Amino acid sequence: MEETLEELFAVIEDRKETLPEDSYTASLFTHEKGENAVLEKLGEESTELVLAAKDDDHDEIAYEAADIVYHLLVLLSMKEMRLEDLEAELEARR
Numbered sequence: 558m559e560e561t562l563e564e565l566f567a568v569i570e571d572r573k574e575t576l577p578e579d580s581y582t583a584s585l586f587t588h589e590k591g592e593n594a595v596l597e598k599l600g601e602e603s604t605e606l607v608l609a610a611k612d613d614d615h616d617e618i619a620y621e622a623a624d625i626v627y628h629l630l631v632l633l634s635m636k637e638m639r640l641e642d643l644e645a646e647l648e649a650r651r
């Protein structure tokens with residue numbers, strides 16, 4: 558899991574740097590309202606996750622959770638934060 562998150566974050570950082578035209582991630586970094594789009598997505602997906610949990614739909618829970626994790630990592634990158642910042646906070650709570 559840790560490796561998957563690190564690899565995904567590295568891809569996001571690469572898209573931010575190289576801005577390929579066909580990249581959804583890059584579009585979030587280049588679009589004027591990219592940050593708002595990410596925040597809206599996080600809000601929508603949180604609601605969808607709640608509904609999936611209420612339905613006890615495990616496939617849908619995993620799908621929405623993955624959407625949230627992806628957009629959360631994009632947000633961290635937008636704010637010039639590192640995966641280690643999240644890790645440090647989680648570690649501090651142990």
Ligand SMILES: N=c1c2ncn([C@@H]3O[C@H](COP(=O)(O)OP(=O)(O)OP(=O)(O)O)[C@@H](O)[C@H]3O)c2ncn1[C@@H]1O[C@H](COP(=O)(O)O)[C@@H](O)[C@H]1O
Pocket residue numbers: 565568572579580581582583598605623624627
């Ligand atoms: N993990 C993701 C990922 N999760 C979601 N999305 C995109 O986020 C957008 C919004 O997701 P939604 O599920 O909300 O899409 P939707 O069709 O609106 O669905 P609903 O609103 O109905 O739930 C879609 O365009 C998805 O393709 C993602 N886009 C990219 N990634 C990762 O980022 C990498 C780089 O992607 P590119 O930047 O596109 O090259 C990929 O290889 C993936 O590993």
